[in-house]
Amino acid sequence: MTPDRPISDLFTQHRPLRSLEFFPPKDDAGVEALRQTATALKRIAPDFVSVTYGAGGSTRERTAQVCEFLRRDFGFTVMPHLTCVGHSRAELGEMADRIHAGGFRNIMTLRGDPPKGQTEFVPYKDGLRYANDLVALLKAKHADFCLGVGGYPETHPEAPSPAADLENLKRKVDAGAAFVTTQMFFDNDLFYRFVDRCRATGIKIPIVPGIMPVLTLKQIQRFTAMVGTSLPPQLVKRLEAAGDNHEAMEAVGLDWALTQIRDLLARGTPGYHLYIMNRAKGALALAAGLAA
Numbered sequence: 001m002t003p004d005r006p007i008s009d010l011f012t013q014h015r016p017l018r019s020l021e022f023f024p025p026k027d028d029a030g031v032e033a034l035r036q037t038a039t040a041l042k043r044i045a046p047d048f049v050s051v052t053y054g055a056g057g058s059t060r061e062r063t064a065q066v067c068e069f070l071r072r073d074f075g076f077t078v079m080p081h082l083t084c085v086g087h088s089r090a091e092l093g094e095m096a097d098r099i100h101a102g103g104f105r106n107i108m109t110l111r112g113d114p115p116k117g118q119t120e121f122v123p124y125k126d127g128l129r130y131a132n133d134l135v136a137l138l139k140a141k142h143a144d145f146c147l148g149v150g151g152y153p154e155t156h157p158e159a160p161s162p163a164a165d166l167e168n169l170k171r172k173v174d175a176g177a178a179f180v181t182t183q184m185f186f187d188n189d190l191f192y193r194f195v196d197r198c199r200a201t202g203i204k205i206p207i208v209p210g211i212m213p214v215l216t217l218k219q220i221q222r223f224t225a226m227v228g229t230s231l232p233p234q235l236v237k238r239l240e241a242a243g244d245n246h247e248a249m250e251a252v253g254l255d256w257a258l259t260q261i262r263d264l265l266a267r268g269t270p271g272y273h274l275y276i277m278n279r280a281k282g283a284l285a286l287a288a289g290l291a292a
């Protein structure tokens with residue numbers, strides 16, 4: 001099979017990119033459901049899809065399995081995520097070789113969150129401490145890897161200051177990252193200010209906004225509390241007005257996401273990355289809304 005194109009090439013096409021993020025299901029039923037989601041999503045021809053990497057256990061093997069079939073059976077350009085959690089340098093090097101041998105050329109390169117039950121990130125024995133170390137390791141192994149890294153418009157929760165967080169993002173860029181995908185945010189002004197601050201720090205690579213269409217108020221409050229993203233009061237008010245009606249809440253979430261994406265693309269943002277929670281409906285509705 002021919003190796004994937006580096007995603008960095010896609011940014012030079014001067015049209016907005018659409019990418020979608022999957023997570024590895026826990027069981028075979030979940031894998032089957034994901035296949036159905038992928039079948040539905042083929043219609044909107046995403047420029048690439050990515051598959052997250054868990055903190056441990058069998059979902060890690062599923063990341064590789066899902067990446068393989070999304071590439072082989074659906075023809076997607078697939079970007080596996082990889083984290084430093086629970087791996088020694090030697091293991092990460094072997095994984096880099098396996099990913100490369102599989103024809104993948106794009107990796108979302110992350111430190112990772114601490115496994116369940118742990119609050120602080122502790123590097124694995126002979127492992128890596130920060131994502132910039134993993135960027136350097138992967139590039140040293142295979143110079144033709146095209147690496148994405150995470151960026152935080154509202155600052156990573158562990159960073160001592162926004163300025164320190166940006167310096168750390170710059171370390172990832174200097175180590176060889178090709179593009180940044182951001183944590184979810186719901187207020188575009190936060191993204192625009194982040195991009196301005198990145199540019200002022202000398203970060204010149206594409207910065208792709210991460211957008212999550214809200215499904216329910218409870219779920220998004222839980223997610224945002226975990227990752228340090230703020231929820232605009234106006235969005236919360238609209239979601240509260242939907243009461244217990246899940247469909248109405250989802251419609252509010254889609255409308256909010258559509259408004260965000262329209263504004264981002266109108267301002268020349270290089271594309272958008274959708275956190276789709278393994279569901280096709282939102283991505284399809286947004287694609288239709290944008291085409292209208």
Ligand SMILES: Cc1cc2nc3c(=O)[nH]c(=O)nc-3n(C[C@H](O)[C@H](O)[C@H](O)COP(=O)(O)OP(=O)(O)OC[C@H]3O[C@@H](n4cnc5c(N)ncnc54)[C@H](O)[C@@H]3O)c2cc1C
Nearest residue numbers: 052053081110111112113130131150156158159165168183
């Ligand atoms: C687009 C995207 C995709 C994600 N996918 C996954 C996934 O698949 N699996 C998963 O487990 N998690 C995922 N995450 C979550 C991510 O792992 C967490 O946010 C994690 O806490 C930080 O990862 P990072 O790669 O940004 O870390 P880093 O860039 O290493 O930063 C972590 C913290 O350390 C600080 N720091 C960084 N470098 C240095 C340095 N050299 N010296 C001092 N301080 C430093 C930073 O400011 C930050 O506070 C994703 C996040 C994003 C934005």
